[in-house]
Amino acid sequence: MKKHLLSMALSTSLLFGGVAQASDYVIDTQGAHASIEFRVSHLGYSFVVGRFNEFEGDFSFDKNKVSDAKVNVVINTASVDSNHAERDKHLRGSDFLNTGKFPKASFSSTSVVDKGQGNFIINGDFTLNGVTKPLAITAHEIGEGNDPWGGYRAGFEGSTEFALKDYNIKMDLGPASSHVKLDLVIEGIKK
Secondary structure, three states: OOHHHHHHHHHHHHHHHHHOEEEEEEOOOOOOEEEEEEEEEEOOEEEEEEEEEEEEEEEOOOOOHHHHOEEEEHHHHHEOOOHHHHHHHHHOOOOOOOOOOOOEEEEEEEEEEEOOOEEEEEEEEEEEOEEEEEEEEEEEEEEEEEEEOEEEEEEEEEEEEEHHHHHOOOOOOOOOOEEEEEEEEEEEEEO
């Protein structure tokens, strides 16, 4: 009997103890330790910059098995903020984000490619203005570790770019304004 119990304990240890598992995190939007910012050329003369003030999400991450990582984010598109009330009203309208019909945008990862030295490509499906298309985010791990409140955190930065027309955004301000760049800073608290 003792032999059987020892054998079972050893098998269980080998099955579960030696396997690193990804940790699950919730994105810290409550503490404002995450941001989604955008930048688009204005007629080729300057840039309109802004952010989405309301979003939520989660991710799973294990630096020893990056390919198993997962990311999910949902954005309240009506929270667009370019620091100009009239422009924001226009951005919420049918020329751009069409927030009355499509109040949410989302990103759900489909794969994560480890590029080494804390760099990744996060591939996923991005939904905006009722259109879903593949999108790749170039990302980098900033760091991870214990926080002063007894929790554990991990932080990343990333960027991507997409054509407005790919998401049925019909407003055309010329070739210089055809693409939007997104910059992301994501800090997660381990669940």
